[in-house]
Amino acid sequence: MNRTSRLTPYLYVAPLVLLMAFVFGYPLVRIFEFSFKMVRGIDGPWIGLRNYQLVLGQDLFWESVLHNLQLLLAIPVMVVVSLFVAILLYERVAGWKLYRIIVFVPFVLAIPIIAVVMKRMFQFSGPVNEVLRWLSLDFMALDWIGSSEVALWTVMILIIWRESALGIILFLARMMSLDESVIEAAKLEGANWWQRARYIILPQMRGVIEFFVVVSTITMLSAVFAYVYVIGGGRGGPGTATVVVEFYIFNALIRTSLPGIASAASVMLFLVSVLLIFPLFRARRRAALDEATR
Amino acid sequence: MTDKKAWDLSRRELMKMGLALGAGSALGGVLPGSARAQQLTMDWWWWGEQELPGLQKVVDGAVAAYKEATIKPMLQDTAVVISQFQTAAAAGNAPDIQYLWNGIYHMESVWFGYLRGLKELVKPEILTASTPTALSNFGGDTYRVGWYPLPMMWIYNKKLFEQAKLDPNAPPKTWEELLTACEALKTAGIEPLGGGIQDGYWSEWYISHSLPQNLDTIGEAVELFIGDKDFRDPKYHEHWTKLEELKTKGYLNADMSSLELYPGIDLVPAGKLAMGQSIGTRLPADLKTANGEVGVMTMPVFGKGKLAGIPLLDVQGLGISSNAEDPKAAAAFLEFLNAPEQLKAFWDATGWIPSNTTFDTSVITDATVRSMWETWGLGKNISNVTNVMPGQFYERAAIPTGQQIVQGSMTGEQAGELAAATAKEWREFNPDLVENYQKWVVDLSAG
Structure with missing residues (x-):
């Protein structure tokens, strides 16, 4: 192969690489740069690690991190709910095709829309509490979005409801590709619903479950802004009860005119997300391998 | 399909057009200001329809009625009223006239040098009557003209x-x-x-x-x-x-x-x-x-x-950016917004009072609203x-x-x-x- 032909493939991809570098690389470099500057307007003086010191020394930042970590508790629930519903649908209960569409609807709707509806539902004098009071369950009629102790859990309920839809579809798609003869054989051998799920279906689902867990982890750490923005009244409230790292960044950038601080927090969030991308790729490989070796 | 022939111009025709344009430019220098000003275009970034429905009508009406320059208004999104202006100003592309919330929400832009002081630009009696409030003052100058009040x-x-x-x-x-x-x-x-x-x-x-x-x-x-x-x-x-x-x-x-x-x-x-x-x-x-x-x-x-x-009493206002090409023309437009007929048009479009102490309150039919305005707007306020x-x-x-x-x-x-x-x-x-x-x-x- 001569020199020109060795370069040819690179020349073909070069325009796209340059475009990607411009679209993603340039902003990334600027964010890293801003994180070391006291930015006022569109630039500012170099201040070394001061922004990082200020961010890491602020209680609110750590409170935000803690809230993100709390949201991780939703993942096991999402996995269980998604698996349960997916297996039910896989059993082809009457009308399963319709149910499959219905359960996916929350994922198709924009988060702000469902969050606004959910917020109305969970108001102190809203439908959820009205029903609870009607059922004489007054002790359960909490101030779902107005109490600092409850608000983050309300956000979590909404996240579980919506994000589980993705899990259901992913899991169901994987199940549809399983060898049905094995499951039929198990049925003939007298295996009940739980035994079939536990010993036949689940072991073959490991790859896709891992994939869903990693994607959900990334979501909980860096893609829940829309949920907390709406449920938290646009403030991460009540108080600071629903402030997450994304919201912290938004506030620093938009509301308090501190692009340097926002950039420092963004860089840290970016690095954590990058670390999570490796297990994501591994999970994707495993899912693909499962599929191929079936 | 484009008719290529329609775009073909002979050299003679091009020369004719050039001559016509040149003559037009030269005439512009000797024509009265009102005719010349048709060529001046000013950008006006505004906000407020979100909190005062009808303001869009006020803006449209004022822009249409103003003959001294062409005003290009743009309604801003709530989330970016400040950041959009500051970013544009830092890049030298700020609009001539900018909507400004009160106090620190515009004072930061003053400190960055993005806004012009108005004492030398706007007639003092108009500036005072518009009640920009004390929060628009810095270093002895005033940086906003009041637009509409929020008692x-x-x-x-x-x-x-x-x-x-x-x-x-x-x-x-x-x-x-x-x-x-x-x-x-x-x-x-x-x-x-x-x-x-x-x-x-x-x-x-x-x-x-x-x-x-x-x-x-x-x-x-x-x-x-x-x-x-x-x-x-x-x-x-x-x-x-x-x-x-x-x-x-x-x-x-x-x-x-x-x-x-x-x-x-x-x-x-x-x-x-x-x-x-x-x-x-x-x-x-x-x-x-x-x-x-x-x-x-x-x-x-x-x-x-x-x-x-x-x-x-809080007041929303308007200011002139440091990037304004012709600050005096921008000031003239702000003065125009405070002319009696424009104040009346404001009331007609919004059903709300414009920020100007000379506004004729006799049009306010509701006694409670008029009394409130007399106390909050015209009386002593903070x-x-x-x-x-x-x-x-x-x-x-x-x-x-x-x-x-x-x-x-x-x-x-x-x-x-x-x-x-x-x-x-x-x-x-x-x-x-x-x-x-x-x-x-x-x-x-x-x-």
């Missing part, structure tokens, strides 16, 4: 007052009278006071009404942020202690924490809540909803500062103190403290501690802004 007040439902055997024409004036009224209302099975604090604005408004009660000047509030005064001093967190008192005595509506500001205000004209905070722009509609049974009042007095009990708050303080202390006190998880004293800690944190994050705030105190203490 801030408490409202009460007269029918509910009657039901509780309270005088509907004598709302409480002192804190003791307020507590007595709340008790009477509570006894009558009526939720006495509150609104909705879920989105945080109620917290802000509460501070607007209550913090000045222990201040002698707005500049004193700025001293709290720059560290010359301390929120831990009981005098400076007494307003939060009073809110705590209302909470512990059960005078706030039960669903206050889960309601947003405007649905919370709706409760008063709807007859579900006796008293609440509101804003003048809502008054005509609220009076209609309640068949005129809504009254206005200032926050009952508990403090001993010189600003206690004085009506509160600016909104929350507009001098640094954004960081606003988000971290002003909003959360109110929310936490209302839900019962914070005391007034703890709120003072959080506020002091946040002010200190702000100084660490913004050493450069502290310097400007120190200079601003001089203007605000004078006003």
Whole structure:
């Protein structure tokens, strides 16, 4: 192969690489740069690690991190709910095709829309509490979005409801590709619903479950802004009860005119997300391998 | 399909066109200003339709009526009113005329050098009549022309007052009278006071009404942020202690924490809540909803500062950017907006009062609205103190403290501690802004 032909493939991809570098690389470099500057307007003086010191020394930042970590508790629930519903649908209960569409609807709707509806539902004098009071369950009629102790859990309920839809579809798609003869054989051998799920279906689902867990982890750490923005009244409230790292960044950038601080927090969030991308790729490989070796 | 022939021009035709253009330009130099100005185009970025429906009509009407220049208006999104302007200004592309919220929301742009002082550009009588408020002053200059006012007040439902055997024409004036009224209302099975604090604005408004009660000047509030005064001093967190008192005595509506500001205000004209905070722009509609049974009042007095009990007036305004190509032309447009016929057009389009003390109030048919404007707009008033708050303080202390006190998880004293800690944190994050705030105190203490 001569020199020109060795370069040819690179020349073909070069325009796209340059475009990607411009679209993603340039902003990334600027964010890293801003994180070391006291930015006022569109630039500012170099201040070394001061922004990082200020961010890491602020209680609110750590409170935000803690809230993100709390949201991780939703993942096991999402996995269980998604698996349960997916297996039910896989059993082809009457009308399963319709149910499959219905359960996916929350994922198709924009988060702000469902969050606004959910917020109305969970108001102190809203439908959820009205029903609870009607059922004489007054002790359960909490101030779902107005109490600092409850608000983050309300956000979590909404996240579980919506994000589980993705899990259901992913899991169901994987199940549809399983060898049905094995499951039929198990049925003939007298295996009940739980035994079939536990010993036949689940072991073959490991790859896709891992994939869903990693994607959900990334979501909980860096893609829940829309949920907390709406449920938290646009403030991460009540108080600071629903402030997450994304919201912290938004506030620093938009509301308090501190692009340097926002950039420092963004860089840290970016690095954590990058670390999570490796297990994501591994999970994707495993899912693909499962599929191929079936 | 494009007809290529139609685009083909001979050299002779091109020369003719060039000559015509050249002659046009030359004539422009000798034609009267009004004819020449047709060529001047100015950008106007504005906001406000979101809080004052009908403003779009005002803008469209003014742009169409103005013959001295072509004005290109652009309605901004709420989230980017400041950042969009500052980014454009830093890049040298700011609009000629910019909508400006009051206080720090435009003062930061003044400090960055993005806005022009107006004292040399706008006629003094127009500038004064537009009531830009003291918060637009810095270094002896004024940076905004007032556009529309936002009187801030408490409202009460007269029918509910009657039901509780309270005088509907004598709302409480002192804190003791307020507590007595709340008790009477509570006894009558009526939720006495509150609104909705879920989105945080109620917290802000509460501070607007209550913090000045222990201040002698707005500049004193700025001293709290720059560290010359301390929120831990009981005098400076007494307003939060009073809110705590209302909470512990059960005078706030039960669903206050889960309601947003405007649905919370709706409760008063709807007859579900006796008293609440509101804003003048809502008054005509609220009076209609309640068949005129809504009254206005200032926050009952508990403090001993010189600003206690004085009506509160915020004003939205317009300014001229440093990038304006022809600042005098921009100033002329701002003066045009304050011409009597434009003030009348403003009223006709919005049903609300423009910010100008020369506005003919005889067009206001509702006696309550006119009386409110005469007291809040034309009488002695003070600016909104929350507009001098640094954004960081606003988000971290002003909003959360109110929310936490209302839900019962914070005391007034703890709120003072959080506020002091946040002010200190702000100084660490913004050493450069502290310097400007120190200079601003001089203007605000004078006003």
